[in-house]
Amino acid sequence: MADRAEFLQKVRHRTQRGRYKPTHAPDVAWTPKDEPQYSPSVEDPPARFIEELEALGGHGVRVGNLEEARDHIVSLVRERDAKLLLRWDVEELEELGVDGPLEEAHVEVAVWRGLEDFREVAGRADIGLSTAAWAIAETGTLVLEGGPGMGRSVTLLPPTYVAVVLVEKILRTVPEAIEKYAQGGADGLPANVCFHTGPSRSGDIEMSLFVGMHGPGDVHVILVG
Amino acid sequence: MSVVRVLRRLGVEVVYPRGQTCCGQPAFNSGFFDEARGVARHFMDVFEGGNYDHIVSPSGSCTTMVSHYYPFIFDENPDGRARSEDLAPRVREFSDFVVNVLGVNDLGARLGGKAVFHTGCHQRRELGVLEEPRELLRNVEGLDLLDWRNEELCCGFGGTFSVKMPDVSVAMADEKIKALDESGADTLVSCDSSCLMHLKGRLDRTGHQTRVLHLAQVLDGNGG
Amino acid sequence: METEKPARRRDTDDRRREGIASPVEGFNARAKNAVADAQLHDSIELFTNKSVAGRNAVLNALPEAPELRELAYHIKQETMANLDRYLGQMADAVEARGGNVFFAEDGEDVVRYIGDLARRRGAKVLAKSKSMATEEIELNRRLEEDYADLDLEIVETDLGEWIAQLAGDTPSHIVGPILHMNRRRITEVLSETAGEKLPPDVEALGSFARERLREKFLAADIGITGANFGVAETGTIATVTNEGNGRLVTSVPPVHVVVMGIEKLVPRFADLSVFVRLLARSGTGQKLTVYTNFVTGPRGPGEIDGAEEFHLILMDNGRSELLGTEFEEALYCIRCGACLNVCPVYRQTGGHAYGSTYSGPIGAVITPLLKGGKEAKDLPHPSSLCGACWEACPVGIPLHDLLLKLRNRQVDEGLAGKAQEIAFKGFEKGMSSPTLYNIGSKAARLAQKPAQKDGSIRPMPGPLGAWTNTRDLPPLAPKSFRELWKEGI
Numbered sequence: 001m002a003d004r005a006e007f008l009q010k011v012r013h014r015t016q017r018g019r020y021k022p023t024h025a026p027d028v029a030w031t032p033k034d035e036p037q038y039s040p041s042v043e044d045p046p047a048r049f050i051e052e053l054e055a056l057g058g059h060g061v062r063v064g065n066l067e068e069a070r071d072h073i074v075s076l077v078r079e080r081d082a083k084l085l086l087r088w089d090v091e092e093l094e095e096l097g098v099d100g101p102l103e104e105a106h107v108e109v110a111v112w113r114g115l116e117d118f119r120e121v122a123g124r125a126d127i128g129l130s131t132a133a134w135a136i137a138e139t140g141t142l143v144l145e146g147g148p149g150m151g152r153s154v155t156l157l158p159p160t161y162v163a164v165v166l167v168e169k170i171l172r173t174v175p176e177a178i179e180k181y182a183q184g185g186a187d188g189l190p191a192n193v194c195f196h197t198g199p200s201r202s203g204d205i206e207m208s209l210f211v212g213m214h215g216p217g218d219v220h221v222i223l224v225g
Numbered sequence: 226m227s228v229v230r231v232l233r234r235l236g237v238e239v240v241y242p243r244g245q246t247c248c249g250q251p252a253f254n255s256g257f258f259d260e261a262r263g264v265a266r267h268f269m270d271v272f273e274g275g276n277y278d279h280i281v282s283p284s285g286s287c288t289t290m291v292s293h294y295y296p297f298i299f300d301e302n303p304d305g306r307a308r309s310e311d312l313a314p315r316v317r318e319f320s321d322f323v324v325n326v327l328g329v330n331d332l333g334a335r336l337g338g339k340a341v342f343h344t345g346c347h348q349r350r351e352l353g354v355l356e357e358p359r360e361l362l363r364n365v366e367g368l369d370l371l372d373w374r375n376e377e378l379c380c381g382f383g384g385t386f387s388v389k390m391p392d393v394s395v396a397m398a399d400e401k402i403k404a405l406d407e408s409g410a411d412t413l414v415s416c417d418s419s420c421l422m423h424l425k426g427r428l429d430r431t432g433h434q435t436r437v438l439h440l441a442q443v444l445d446g447n448g449g
Numbered sequence: 450m451e452t453e454k455p456a457r458r459r460d461t462d463d464r465r466r467e468g469i470a471s472p473v474e475g476f477n478a479r480a481k482n483a484v485a486d487a488q489l490h491d492s493i494e495l496f497t498n499k500s501v502a503g504r505n506a507v508l509n510a511l512p513e514a515p516e517l518r519e520l521a522y523h524i525k526q527e528t529m530a531n532l533d534r535y536l537g538q539m540a541d542a543v544e545a546r547g548g549n550v551f552f553a554e555d556g557e558d559v560v561r562y563i564g565d566l567a568r569r570r571g572a573k574v575l576a577k578s579k580s581m582a583t584e585e586i587e588l589n590r591r592l593e594e595d596y597a598d599l600d601l602e603i604v605e606t607d608l609g610e611w612i613a614q615l616a617g618d619t620p621s622h623i624v625g626p627i628l629h630m631n632r633r634r635i636t637e638v639l640s641e642t643a644g645e646k647l648p649p650d651v652e653a654l655g656s657f658a659r660e661r662l663r664e665k666f667l668a669a670d671i672g673i674t675g676a677n678f679g680v681a682e683t684g685t686i687a688t689v690t691n692e693g694n695g696r697l698v699t700s701v702p703p704v705h706v707v708v709m710g711i712e713k714l715v716p717r718f719a720d721l722s723v724f725v726r727l728l729a730r731s732g733t734g735q736k737l738t739v740y741t742n743f744v745t746g747p748r749g750p751g752e753i754d755g756a757e758e759f760h761l762i763l764m765d766n767g768r769s770e771l772l773g774t775e776f777e778e779a780l781y782c783i784r785c786g787a788c789l790n791v792c793p794v795y796r797q798t799g800g801h802a803y804g805s806t807y808s809g810p811i812g813a814v815i816t817p818l819l820k821g822g823k824e825a826k827d828l829p830h831p832s833s834l835c836g837a838c839w840e841a842c843p844v845g846i847p848l849h850d851l852l853l854k855l856r857n858r859q860v861d862e863g864l865a866g867k868a869q870e871i872a873f874k875g876f877e878k879g880m881s882s883p884t885l886y887n888i889g890s891k892a893a894r895l896a897q898k899p900a901q902k903d904g905s906i907r908p909m910p911g912p913l914g915a916w917t918n919t920r921d922l923p924p925l926a927p928k929s930f931r932e933l934w935k936e937g938i
Contacts, residue, residue: 383833
């Protein structure tokens with residue numbers, strides 16, 4: 001059983017034991033030795049994002065405006081024969097206006113607000129719908145924050161997941177995305193930030209790919225703008 | 226001996242200090258640093274003496290022992306440390322010496338056949354001498370230098386490792402031999418005699434007819 | 450029926466046990482079996498080849514990789530030099546968020562804390578995301594034993610770890626825990642759990658696992674994770690998974706417990722940029738792991754999911770012993786598994802031959818340092834010191850040099866065995882004196898005469914037998930180089 005002060009004191013004592021000077025700084029022998037194929041600088045971020053996402057088995061599409069995005073989602077719901085769609089409670093999704101058309105098509109729409117048993121709803125939902133704080137072009141990644149109205153489970157439990165992302169939210173590289181949160185310091189950081197890249201997968205069975213292990217295997221991103 | 230002949234052909238005056246014994250690596254690899262230091266001091270005594278321009282070693286692992294690991298084992302010993310750091314840059318591996326110091330990559334050697342080259346681990350990772358032996362081999366008339374799979378894998382010798390862990394050591398050799406068979410080569414060349422001894426030992430025991438040669442032997446035209 | 454070994458044979462055995470053959474008996478025995486297992490070899494080859502190819506391709510595409518490696522090394526070095534300060538900062542940051550921090554000296558402390566927490570919460574189901582630190586302290590077994598009255602159900606949620614758990618097996622690779630299990634065996638294990646015969650195809654097996662584990666995610670009272678990284682500045686925990694179980698286990702259950710080795714810290718959130726890029730590329734050949742998740746304390750205001758209670762356990766378990774010593778670099782490890790994939794020994798024997806939680810080069814280094822014990826004595830020796838591990842390490846840890854230092858430590862502690870001590874003292878004397886060397890060399894030439902046959906040395910008893918059983922040995926040349934030189938080449 002360790003007391004904080006005692007624990008830290010012991011650690012401090014050991015760090016001062018004598019700075020060991022390591023023999024090898026990593027200066028030699030870094031494989032691969034082949035001519036590096038420089039990853040092309042990200043020129044067309046939306047296009048690059050879609051390319052990366054699709055290479056991972058996700059589905060990416062770019063549309064001009066929110067109406068087109070709405071139509072896209074409605075037909076996806078129909079294709080998947082979904083009964084329940086669970087979405088974030090955020091302004092953009094209100095504006096998106098899927099609720100109406102879906103209800104008309106007898107598809108239940110649940111909103112992440114005031115849920116008594118979120119597990120029950122999220123566990124039952126066929127499709128999860130959210131927006132994203134940012135997206136990363138070089139890797140096809142969505143940057144998802146947790147917060148009021150922005151349930152983590154919406155993006156995790158339903159087998160099909162759709163994200164609607166404004167094109168101006170697309171960052172070029174991973175370091176850029178990290179920087180967005182680093183600059184805010186401890187206070188600015190949401191309790192959860194997830195870099196979500198493509199469909200959930202596992203290769204544990206003889207290295208054969210199984211898609212949709214625990215998270216959604218069917219991932220769609222609609223870039224708007 | 227091929228090393229001596231080749232160097233002489235290139236106009237180098239070769240001296241073999243008679244007092245020399247061993248670089249001490251076997252003791253070092255088994256963790257016997259004190260004993261290794263003893264042997265190292267003797268080595269330094271022998272080679273500091275004669276005011277040599279260069280010290281050439283026909284072995285990647287011995288070169289690494291002297292140039293990289295002598296300072297390592299004398300780290301806490303200022304006198305030994307200074308001597309070893311002074312000596313280190315003067316010791317060169319044979320192919321490195323021929324190509325980078327003498328500036329020669331074609332010796333007009335001749336040897337027919339298909340060869341693969343095995344780079345010893347120390348030569349690869351500590352010395353970084355990768356291209357030089359290949360350059361030299363490519364200029365050998367009649368010799369086809371092939372690529373082989375798992376090129377960077379260790380042969381399994383590792384000094385006392387080969388007798389302490391014989392099952393794994395042999396399995397590692399078999400992995401290399403599998404790759405050699407797949408490449409279709411009839412000749413195996415390396416700059417490290419220990420690797421060659423280990424692989425040849427296994428090749429012979431498994432009924433292979435592969436020709437096993439040190440780089441110097443190939444360059445000496447001494448194919449046999 | 451008793452079989453009495455003849456006295457002469459026993460002598461030889463004893464001598465061998467004392468000589469060059471020791472102290473690697475345990476590993477050697479397991480390795481012998483592993484090497485003879487053709488199917489294991491194929492599985493390992495498949496996994497490691499794919500991993501290495503993926504890693505090379507994806508690192509090639511990152512021109513700044515060498516710089517990142519240096520940065521990673523120096524960040525870790527800085528962290529260790531000031532570890533007490535960073536640990537304090539981390540604890541403060543987590544508490545500022547309403548999280549709880551516990552300082553655990555060892556595994557016992559961790560088990561106690563989690564068990565007591567489970568009791569307090571009336572917890573029944575504990576869902577675990579992959580954590581080598583919890584494997585290291587055998588958390589599951591000890592919770593089940595020491596808190597048997599709670600009747601806890603502890604479920605591994607990583608597919609490979611779950612299958613291993615069901616099979617009563619242990620992981621054999623940091624990243625691919627069941628690479629040693631074939632499809633047939635996996636089908637057997639899952640069918641038994643399902644209570645019906647499942648078809649041996651990945652779709653069916655995976656779907657069953659998804660369904661069954663989902664129930665656990667939804668029913669879990671406590672989610673337990675490790676941490677790939679901890680950020681001192683913000684109190685953030687980073688976990689990476691491809692399956693999503695890491696994020697699920699930190700989002701759905703009402704309580705989240707993190708068991709983090711103290712060496713997993715980095716100072717600033719910005720440092721994650723370096724490590725996050727290196728970890729996925731090095732470990733799985735991906736640009737980013739599918740769910741790269743950053744959790745800072747319990748759920749934020751207005752959140753409906755996410756944990757209500759957050760507990761960070763900072764575990765020492767022998768790590769602080771290494772600070773400031775020549776072995777400190779072993780703490781820089783980010784557990785990517787790249788060293789296992791390139792190790793020529795691991796590739797022949799697999800992870801179980803190492804007999805410990807951590808296998809491969811990193812396991813061979815940290816097990817003796819953290820755990821000690823009988824098994825650990827073996828571990829610095831199964832290595833030809835080829836250096837491939839150092840080359841592959843994204844942080845640049847000189848694992849092969851650390852292995853050498855461990856061997857040296859054993860020698861200094863008198864653990865190398867009398868025979869070796871005598872042999873190498875003799876070696877030193879012989880090699881320090883040209884006269885002795887010459888005599889020795891002549892003697893060896895004489896001694897080998899009886900063993901020679903058709904120009905090569907045939908199988909012999911004794912330590913050299915370890916060579917000659919499977920390999921030919923070229924005889925020493927009739928005249929030594931020295932003699933030829935004297936005669937004038």
